[in-house]
Amino acid sequence: MELAISVITGFMILGALYAIHAKDLLSSVIACGIVGYSLVICFLLLKAPDLAIVQIVVDTITLIIMVAVVHDSSRNESYSKLDTQGYISAATIILLIMLLLYFFAVSIKSLDVLGTSSLRMAKYYIEGAAPKSGSANLVTGVVFDFRGYDTMGEAVVLVTAVLGVLTILRIKGKK
Amino acid sequence: MKGMTLIVKKTTQLIGGMIFMYGIYVIVHGHLTPGGGFAGGVIIAGSLILVTLAYGGDFMKLIKEEAGTTIIESLATIMVILIATSGFLFGTKIFFNNFLPKGVVGHLISAGVLPLYNVFIGTEVAASIFIIFLSLVIFKEESTQ
Numbered sequence: 001m002e003l004a005i006s007v008i009t010g011f012m013i014l015g016a017l018y019a020i021h022a023k024d025l026l027s028s029v030i031a032c033g034i035v036g037y038s039l040v041i042c043f044l045l046l047k048a049p050d051l052a053i054v055q056i057v058v059d060t061i062t063l064i065i066m067v068a069v070v071h072d073s074s075r076n077e078s079y080s081k082l083d084t085q086g087y088i089s090a091a092t093i094i095l096l097i098m099l100l101l102y103f104f105a106v107s108i109k110s111l112d113v114l115g116t117s118s119l120r121m122a123k124y125y126i127e128g129a130a131p132k133s134g135s136a137n138l139v140t141g142v143v144f145d146f147r148g149y150d151t152m153g154e155a156v157v158l159v160t161a162v163l164g165v166l167t168i169l170r171i172k173g174k175k
Numbered sequence: 176m177k178g179m180t181l182i183v184k185k186t187t188q189l190i191g192g193m194i195f196m197y198g199i200y201v202i203v204h205g206h207l208t209p210g211g212g213f214a215g216g217v218i219i220a221g222s223l224i225l226v227t228l229a230y231g232g233d234f235m236k237l238i239k240e241e242a243g244t245t246i247i248e249s250l251a252t253i254m255v256i257l258i259a260t261s262g263f264l265f266g267t268k269i270f271f272n273n274f275l276p277k278g279v280v281g282h283l284i285s286a287g288v289l290p291l292y293n294v295f296i297g298t299e300v301a302a303s304i305f306i307i308f309l310s311l312v313i314f315k316e317e318s319t320q
Contacts, residue, residue, distance in 0.1 A: 049209035050210060053201070053210055054213055057218055057221050064228075065311065133289065134273075134286035134287055134289070135207070135286035137206050137207055139211070140206050141286070145273050145289065148259065149271070151296070152256065158299065158303045159248065159303070161307075162307060165310055166245075169313075
């Protein structure tokens, strides 16, 4: 299973690199869709079907909106040369990424095998979720019964995001 | 906004209702099969976006739809918080109490308050995503008028 996940992650990296370097904006938008749909296969291989359902539908809706935007504005990217500040930002980013990869390599020796780690609290949830909350789906029982505050916070965040979108996208108020 | 060609309209006529019913199925069986409120809500929003894109619509109708959908979204969020607060009245008096009888694991009517939570959160998520899509369409229509 690790071999399959590594192959799909390599595919995602290739898709993301193509999305940056494509000359046509429509091709790069579709290459962003490659990243999203490969993530669905990764979720299914790691045994998380709830996340896979949400990811596939949200990625389709996002692709529709991005293709509509590219179709209405322009298919070419306006190119501007890098100035001094751009070079300093790029060098800082590369330095921080190398630091991050070094700490990844140091700490990966103390982790469990991918997909098999189970902590003390997770064991309590797995054994107690079905009788205590009464639902056969463990994820729903934990999300709505054991951790109900987080779900309420998530719903409120969605309402706040919609408020933000409705505030920005108004032409009539600006005139 | 203009609709699409005849092939897309006929296909939407055949499939749009089925996607909506599939979304309702994923929401209602949220405590038995994978899915739940969030996944089913996004599927319902997807079917509404499909019908809006295929058939188009004139400007006034889109504005009325957006006004109605914001009311539905706010009401669904208020219902979620009301159900969570009504744990104060029954059983042990704590917030987010699962107070209805739990039943047999695996039956459709089981797991206390969880199916109600699924339904209202699903409605709220569907309304939110549809509102974001409609506001983008209205923005484009207003800027070209």
